[in-house]
Amino acid sequence: MRLLLKGGTVVDQSGARTVDVAVHDGTIVEIGERITADGDTTVLDAVDCIVSPGFVDVHAHLRQPGGEAAETILTGSQAAALGGYTAVVAMPNTQPATDNTAIVDRVRTLGAAGPIDVFPSAAITRGRQGQELAPLGALYNGGVRFFTDDGDCVASAVIMRRALEYLGGLKGAVLAQHAEDPTLVAGGHMHEGEWSSRLGIPGRPAAAEHIIIARDIELLREFPGVTLHFQHVSTARSVELIRQAKADGLAVTAEATPHHFTLTDECCAGFDPVFKVNPPLRTDTDREAVRLGLADGTIDVIATDHAPHPTQSKDEPFDAAPRDARP
Amino acid sequence: MSRHLLTIDDLTRGDIEDYLDTAESLSELTSRQIGKVPTLRGRTVATLFFENSTRTRLSFETAAQRLSADVMTFTASSSSVAKGESLRDTALTIQAMGVDALVVRHSSAGAPARIADWVDVSVINGGDGWHQHPTQALGDLFTLRRRFGQIDGLRTVIVGDIAHSRVARSNVAAFTKMGATVTLVAPHTLLPPAVETWPVNVSEDLDAVLPDTDVVYLLRMQLERQNSAFVPSLSEYANRFGLSERRAAMLHDDAVIMHPGPMNRGVEIADVVANMAEPVVTQQVTSGVAVRMAVLHHLLGGTSR
Missing domain, CATH: 3.40.50.1370 (Aspartate/ornithine carbamoyltransferase)
Known part of the structure; x- marks a missing residue:
């Protein structure tokens, strides 16, 4: 069986380029420009398509160093490979935080031993504390392109401004925000709404996400240069804000997770902490808006936010169990 | 009716009327028969209070004793919780001692519901976070x-x-x-x-x-x-x-x-x-004992329902 993918955008370790890909019996035999097909080859028009050896996950918690009881870079890579992923961006909320080149190199070395490509991201602020910038230039020179304090929001407007400006001078850098105003979500464990009200579980209001997204878009408008990426977008209003920012020509991208476009806060009704995630599962209206955002390209990419915890950590009440307590 | 009492939402109007009728007759009986009836002799009720509430705990224990049940008291401060045991392990440990019902008070919404998923005995919600106090x-x-x-x-x-x-x-x-x-x-x-x-x-x-x-x-x-x-x-x-x-x-x-x-x-x-x-307000306290007797009576098989 011979297959030829014509004119697609091939994305792999060496970057992105428009080329053809020839496949014989399930094996890629040639990547190049204007490959010609012989008689019994199936030709697929791949123009406007991305051609990649596998899925890319821009949001996974591989937990190493520090969280090896939950996951290691090797086990996370193996799981990703089983799911069809060939490249994963490892989140920097490790212990200690991935906020310096030594830890980045360590993550990269451990990743190289596994079956997929592991790209370390790095924290925006030192120790993910939101107070001072991490050594962004050194990290950039060390190969990092994706910066985030994920797990926590960069809450300070001035720190966010500085990060936007500083990274704006470094070509190809992406500044990613976990958008949740910490003062509004403090003590909350699920989406604030009808279900949190009924269940008596302290809520995390949707406004906490909108406030940060709106603020950061306005900061980017004033201080452009870097690509601003919003992680795990979960509400209808967030999608609308991002859609408008893109229409305004700002360099904004966004991701959505499978749980946010398939599940809703009603899942928490049985108090099972497997449904406890950050940002929380939202309403049906939000879920539909995230789907529409994916369909119309407002949301650029599906990311897993794979975030394992030890099984026994779920033997607790909803509010005491860790977030993202997925198996 | 469920074998647990976790939330009023699980009860029909008829269930509630049954509880109130039973509470009426049990409170009349216990006031006549020197404070005790033998309905639950040989049964054990454990009160698991992960949050302090002397009033509610005493009310449940009084209700259980008036029905001649044995009472086991567990309070978080004096227990394994302080040693880091999980909620699940704590509940399974108490169940293994041979109890027929667990009365659970917890500062977390849904803790009694979680325990009900893990144990084989009746769970009664004695107040959970902001959620319910049925x-x-x-x-x-x-x-x-x-x-x-x-x-x-x-x-x-x-x-x-x-x-x-x-x-x-x-x-x-x-x-x-x-x-x-x-x-x-x-x-x-x-x-x-x-x-x-x-x-x-x-x-x-x-x-x-x-x-x-x-x-x-x-x-x-x-x-x-x-x-x-x-x-x-x-x-x-x-x-x-x-x-x-x-x-x-x-x-x-x-x-x-x-x-x-x-x-x-x-x-x-x-x-x-x-x-x-x-x-x-005093009557509310007395009523609390009466309905808790009715709940224990129903859930521990005082009558076949």
Whole structure:
């Protein structure tokens, strides 16, 4: 069986380029420009398509160093490979935080031993504390392109401004925000709404996400240069804000997770902490808006936010169990 | 009916009436037969209190003892919880000692429901976080039924910190299920989110609702609500929402004032008004024992249902 993918955008370790890909019996035999097909080859028009050896996950918690009881870079890579992923961006909320080149190199070395490509991201602020910038230039020179304090929001407007400006001078850098105003979500464990009200579980209001997204878009408008990426977008209003920012020509991208476009806060009704995630599962209206955002390209990419915890950590009440307590 | 009692939402009106009828006959029996009936002889009821509540624990233990059940007491401070044992392991350990029912009190919403998923015995919710306190609600219905003969058509008003109140959640469900109307009176900061999805009316004007009220149910107002900006101050709260002597005088003669206790005299209720309310508030405590007997009786197979 011979297959030829014509004119697609091939994305792999060496970057992105428009080329053809020839496949014989399930094996890629040639990547190049204007490959010609012989008689019994199936030709697929791949123009406007991305051609990649596998899925890319821009949001996974591989937990190493520090969280090896939950996951290691090797086990996370193996799981990703089983799911069809060939490249994963490892989140920097490790212990200690991935906020310096030594830890980045360590993550990269451990990743190289596994079956997929592991790209370390790095924290925006030192120790993910939101107070001072991490050594962004050194990290950039060390190969990092994706910066985030994920797990926590960069809450300070001035720190966010500085990060936007500083990274704006470094070509190809992406500044990613976990958008949740910490003062509004403090003590909350699920989406604030009808279900949190009924269940008596302290809520995390949707406004906490909108406030940060709106603020950061306005900061980017004033201080452009870097690509601003919003992680795990979960509400209808967030999608609308991002859609408008893109229409305004700002360099904004966004991701959505499978749980946010398939599940809703009603899942928490049985108090099972497997449904406890950050940002929380939202309403049906939000879920539909995230789907529409994916369909119309407002949301650029599906990311897993794979975030394992030890099984026994779920033997607790909803509010005491860790977030993202997925198996 | 389920083998557990976790939330009023799980009960039908008929279930509630059964509980109240049973509570009526059991309280009559126990008052005649030197305080005890043999219904649950040989059965063991464990009270698992992960959050302190001497009143509720004593009420359950009294109810169990009046039905001749054995009682095992577990409090978090003196236990394995302090040693880091998980909720699941704690519940399974107590179950393994041979108990027939677990009465669970916990500061986390849903903790009794989680335990019910893990154990094979009956679980009774003795109050979980802001979620539910079903036996409090049943006791309050019992008090009201004794007072008014029936609940249907009663105009009730619940005043205060609804958002953080398990009593409000279970009582709204219980009162409306039995045909009463409920009006919530509170500053908007202390109303629950999405209150428009609750089967209630909402008001900020206590003076306006009191004349057409049969039952005023006051909730305990906590100092920490002032510290986290839910109200500017307890004194402003008392001025706007406290049941003062002037406001109490607006109630009609048959209206009753209820409170789940413990009362903050001078905050949600004026001292003089608290004295007026005392007979009913005391009755609420007595009713609590009666309905807890009924719950234990039903769930531990006192009757075949």
